[in-house]
Amino acid sequence: MSAPGLPPDVEAAFAAFPASARAGGLALRDLVFEVAARTPEAGPISEDLRWGEPAYLTAQTRSGTTIRIGAPKTGGYGLFVNCRTSLIEEFREMAPHLRFDxxxxxxxxxxxxxxRVALAMLIRAALTYHLRKA
Structure with a gap:
């Protein structure tokens, strides 16, 4: 399943990324939608802005925590989740070769x-976070 068209506000947020980070951010967006399509328990995901960044939520099922894609001031791009979850700590053990914030x-x-394989695991875990914590 390919990602749907960009909502205008999300398109503007990606357009504000530095040109060098935009393709990477959009690739992460595609991966979020690919993983969501293979995660039926998450239900449909919505795309919105949170803190001015593209954000992906399981608004209908409330099965997951918000996933954001951003372009940090230090450069590059990133995939972010709520810092109050245990997701990054768990993921750090599974994929220590990645750079964490x-x-x-x-x-x-x-x-x-x-x-993509490692990130798909993180995305799936974020989309189903509340199901695992129940």
């Missing part, structure tokens, strides 16, 4: 090609 995200340099 504390308890909130995974960071990539502009030139990085993200590990």
């Amino acid at each position: 504390g308890r909130r995200g995974v960071l990539f340099a502009d030139r990085d090609r993200p590990d």
Whole structure:
């Protein structure tokens, strides 16, 4: 399943990314929708802005925590989750080769090609976070 068209506000947020980070951010967006399509318990995901960044939520089922895609001031791009979850701590053990931003995200340099297999595990865990914690 391919990602749906960009809502205008989300399109504007991606357009505000530095040109060097935009393709990576959009690739992460595609991966979020691909994983969501293979995760029926998450239900449909909605795409919105949270803190000015593209955000992906399981609004209908409330099965997951919000996933955000951002372009940090330090450069590159990243995939972020709520820092109050245990997701990044758990994921750090599964994929120690990646670069992390504390308890909130995974960071990539502009030139990085993200590990899609590892990131798919993180995305699926985020989309079903509340189901696992129940």
